[in-house]
Amino acid sequence: xxxxxxxxxLYQPLLLGAVTLLAxxxxxxxxxxxREAIARAEERDLRDALAQVxxxxxxxxxxxxxxxxxxxxxxxxxxxxxxxxxxxxEGAVFEVSGKGYGGEIVILMAVDKAGTLLGVRVLKHTETPxxxxxxxxxxxxxxxxxxxxxLGTAAWAVKKDGGDFDQFAGATIxxxxxxxxxxxxxxxxxxxxxxxxxxxx
Amino acid sequence: xxxxxxxxxxxxxxxxxxVFAQMLALCPTMAVTxxxxxxxxxxxxxxxxxxxxxVLVALIRGIVSEQARIPVxxxxxxxxxxxxxxxxxxxxxxxxxxxxxxxALIVVNCAILGRAEAxxxxxxxxxxxxDGLSMGIGxxxxxxxxxxxxxxxxxxxxxxQASQLLGANFAFLETRLHDRGGALLMIxxxxxxxxxxxxxxxxxxxxxxxxxxx
Numbered sequence: 001x002x003x004x005x006x007x008x009x010l011y012q013p014l015l016l017g018a019v020t021l022l023a024x025x026x027x028x029x030x031x032x033x034x035r036e037a038i039a040r041a042e043e044r045d046l047r048d049a050l051a052q053v054x055x056x057x058x059x060x061x062x063x064x065x066x067x068x069x070x071x072x073x074x075x076x077x078x079x080x081x082x083x084x085x086x087x088x089x090e091g092a093v094f095e096v097s098g099k100g101y102g103g104e105i106v107i108l109m110a111v112d113k114a115g116t117l118l119g120v121r122v123l124k125h126t127e128t129p130x131x132x133x134x135x136x137x138x139x140x141x142x143x144x145x146x147x148x149x150x151l152g153t154a155a156w157a158v159k160k161d162g163g164d165f166d167q168f169a170g171a172t173i174x175x176x177x178x179x180x181x182x183x184x185x186x187x188x189x190x191x192x193x194x195x196x197x198x199x200x201x
Numbered sequence: 202x203x204x205x206x207x208x209x210x211x212x213x214x215x216x217x218x219x220v221f222a223q224m225l226a227l228c229p230t231m232a233v234t235x236x237x238x239x240x241x242x243x244x245x246x247x248x249x250x251x252x253x254x255x256v257l258v259a260l261i262r263g264i265v266s267e268q269a270r271i272p273v274x275x276x277x278x279x280x281x282x283x284x285x286x287x288x289x290x291x292x293x294x295x296x297x298x299x300x301x302x303x304x305a306l307i308v309v310n311c312a313i314l315g316r317a318e319a320x321x322x323x324x325x326x327x328x329x330x331x332d333g334l335s336m337g338i339g340x341x342x343x344x345x346x347x348x349x350x351x352x353x354x355x356x357x358x359x360x361x362q363a364s365q366l367l368g369a370n371f372a373f374l375e376t377r378l379h380d381r382g383g384a385l386l387m388i389x390x391x392x393x394x395x396x397x398x399x400x401x402x403x404x405x406x407x408x409x410x411x412x413x414x415x
Contacts (some may be wrong), residue, residue, distance in 0.1 A: 002264070006266040007266065007267070007268070012266060012268050012269040015264065015266060015269050016272055016273060016276075019261075019276055020276055023276050023277065023279075027283055027284065030283070030284040030288065033291075034288060034290065034291035034292075037291035037292060038290050038291045041291065041294035041297075045294075128385075128388075128389070129235055129388050130356055130382070130388050
């Protein structure tokens with residue numbers, strides 16, 4: 001009986017429709033079952049990253065909850081996390097991005113209210129493994145060189161270009177992109193300082 | 202096609218290995234085998250999906266018509282991978298951060314559709330289960346071997362960062378052979394082709410040597 005039906009033209013859309021309906025239902029169920037856990041995991045990631053760029057004890061507030069969208073002249077507002085100590089804003093953490101050898105490099109940087117870097121971490125990149133990936137904190141200590149530097153106190157280029165930052169053997173484009181992106185981030189900070197720190201201007 | 206369990210296992214692991222005999226799934230094979238740990242992660246994730254998709258396809262094979270089978274299998278596999286992706290992201294988040302990129306790639310892994318079409322849609326659930334498991338393990342072995350060769354020659358390590366994938370208990374796997382680095386080419390795409398080519402040739406030679414004995 002079924003065998004005869006299975007070759008009929010009408011059977012095909014009915015079968016495919018039923019399978020698609022069941023698949024969609026299970027996807028909807030899985031999405032709602034995992035939504036909260038995924039949001040929690042992503043928030044934990046964010047807290048980890050924030051804890052890495054800020055020195056211990058620098059802030060006493062919950063940074064992940066102290067976010068605000070700030071218009072920095074870009075197309076979309078940039079999310080800024082404000083670090084407060086005893087209620088006073090002492091610094092801010094925000095993302096910048098640069099164009100590396102293999103694509104976009106997303107960088108998280110923390111700046112104190114005077115414009116000095118507290119810490120920098122690369123969140124996402126697609127640079128060449130073994131060459132450009134030394135920008136990751138777990139591969140080398142290069143990224144820690146940024147802490148303590150400010151716009152006026154360092155030459156913001158790699159050594160090959162006459163600056164203060166080491167390039168890697170066989171890879172100049174990647175560190176150059178990171179240095180440039182961080183420099184641009186500091187310049188943006190200087191331009192929009194009041195808005196970033198949330199002070200009424 | 203035989204459904205004898207021992208034959209199925211031998212087929213999956215060696216005779217009809219996904220990578221070295223069927224030459225399927227070469228895209229993820231080349232792309233992720235920059236290290237042994239990466240290959241292992243991709244292999245295990247693929248094995249899980251292959252196992253479940255084989256069982257599901259074998260279960261519904263009675264109602265699936267000849268004409269509509271390919272889109273039905275694709276809908277099934279794509280949904281399955283998406284569910285696995287979300288579940289890993291939610292409950293095994295650390296593993297997901299390492300594997301995240303590979304999971305979505307499993308959808309386009311033609312080995313999964315290949316097994317659904319060539320085996321699971323024609324065999325009972327138990328046989329499909331064994332086939333999925335042994336094909337998956339065979340795929341994992343191939344990826345780990347290619348990954349280890351590339352890693353050894355390219356960066357002088359074995360199973361680097363395996364503990365990120367398997368947990369801190371497996372840190373003993375991580376071996377540093379020397380500190381001189383290595384031939385970067387082996388980590389880059391050409392290294393994948395080179396390693397794959399030599400392994401393929403090696404398997405052919407071995408098979409030919411073994412042939413008269415059988």
